[in-house]
Amino acid sequence: MIASFADPGQRTAPAPFGHALARLAEQDARIVGLSADLAKYTDMHVFRDAHPQRFFQMGMAEQTMLGAAAGMAEVGLVPFASTYSVFATRRAYDFLCLDIAEPNLNVNVVGALPGLTTGYGPSHQATEDLAILRGCPNLTIVDPCDAVDIEQAVPQLAAAPGPTYLRLLRGNVPSVLDEYDYRFQLGKAAELRTGRDVVLISTGLMTMRALQAAQRLEADSVDVAVLHVPTVKPLDREAVLAAARTDRLVVTLENHTVVGGLAESVASTLAFAGVGTRVVPIALPDEFLAAGALPTLHDRYGLSTDAIVQRVRAELGGTPRPTRPGAAQPTVPPTA
Incomplete structure (x- = not known):
């Protein structure tokens, strides 16, 4: 059984990556496609069944899989290598870095179960994969929101000249972004909603939650903008700066630890540009997470729509608003 973060009755698409x-x-x-004994659980089985002569089952050997993918890229093939995110990052980082990224090869690493998308516990929850990989030169990192993002991203990842890492949403994946006249562009953020009071800068499945929270907050007469950031690296700095250079409350949302992901990337972008806007991070805590049912875990760790709405309401009610664009704000510890 593949756990799903889709809401009951929500429109979904099966195995959009495959x-x-x-x-x-x-x-x-x-x-070509490669899998480390997880084709069924990374949706690579769809490709395997359609193109069996171009699929390579590497067994439970992620280092070997990435090394083989590098060799395939050296001779002109375009490999997509799939496994769980924890294995691609924690277990096989050296092969990704030196075999693939250093020679800047067109290898596309596909990591399933990013962040808190499984209840299996720390052995399978890749809550720190962005922190690990953002420091790897030449690597493009994509964190899609939904099936629309994934389907549009795959051809662009294949066409990108260097290596990429895709945080895969698998199984029955929600379809959300087609309601917002959206097109995925590698390296670009997209403003999905405008709003005067709050801007939610989000990536991955948290963009879906940001859109839901924005609709809920409308009932409180809170006008919320949503900036979707599907490419975490390279970050669309111009879009981030444009969103933050206002008197709105700036909130980042990510399915990742608060350390080393979107929040810190946005905050450093603002700091390096001399913009003193306070950033409120909604992210996972800097700890190993519990096992359990996904809805319960998302509530517990602040990723649910209810939790986002409560956090934004609290910030608006308890935090002084800036009086001019770029006004400095008090700093707070980066908690989830």
Whole structure:
């Protein structure tokens, strides 16, 4: 059973990554797929069944899989190598860094179960994968919101000249962004909603929650903008600066530890540009998380829509608002 973060009755698409990769392979003979004994659980089985001669089952050997993908890229193929995010980052980082990123090869690493998308506990919860990989040169990092993002991202990842890392949402994945006239552009953020009072800068599945929270807050006459950041590295700094250079409350949302992910990337962007805007991080705490049911865990760790709405209301009610664009704000410890 694949746990889903989709809401009851929400519109979903089955295995969007696998179907997008299989379609792309029909047009591009260079596309190959690899799996570390997890094809079914990374949606790579869709590609395997459609193109069995171009699929390589590497067994439970993630280092070998990434090394083989590097060799395939050296001879002109375009590999997509899939496993769980914890194994691609914690277990095989050296191979990703030196075999793939250092020679700047077109290898696309696909990591399932990013952040808090499983209740299996710390052995499978990749809550720190962005922190690990943001420091790797040449690597492009994509954290999609939904099935629309994934389907549109796959061809662009294949076309990118260097290595990429995709935080995969698997199984029945919600479809949300097609309601917002959205198109995925590698390296670009997208403003999905405008708003005068609050701007939510979000990535990954948290953009879905940001949109839900914005609709809920409308009932309180709170006008909320949502800036979706599907590419975490390289960050669309111009879009982030434009969003933060106002008198709005700035909140970041990510399915990742508060250490080393979107919040710190946004905060450093503002600091380096001399913008003194306070950033409120909604993220996972800097700790190993519990096992359990996803809805319960998302409530417990502040990723649910209810938790986001409560946090924004508290910030608006208890935090002095700036009186001019770029006004400095008191600093607070980075808690989830």
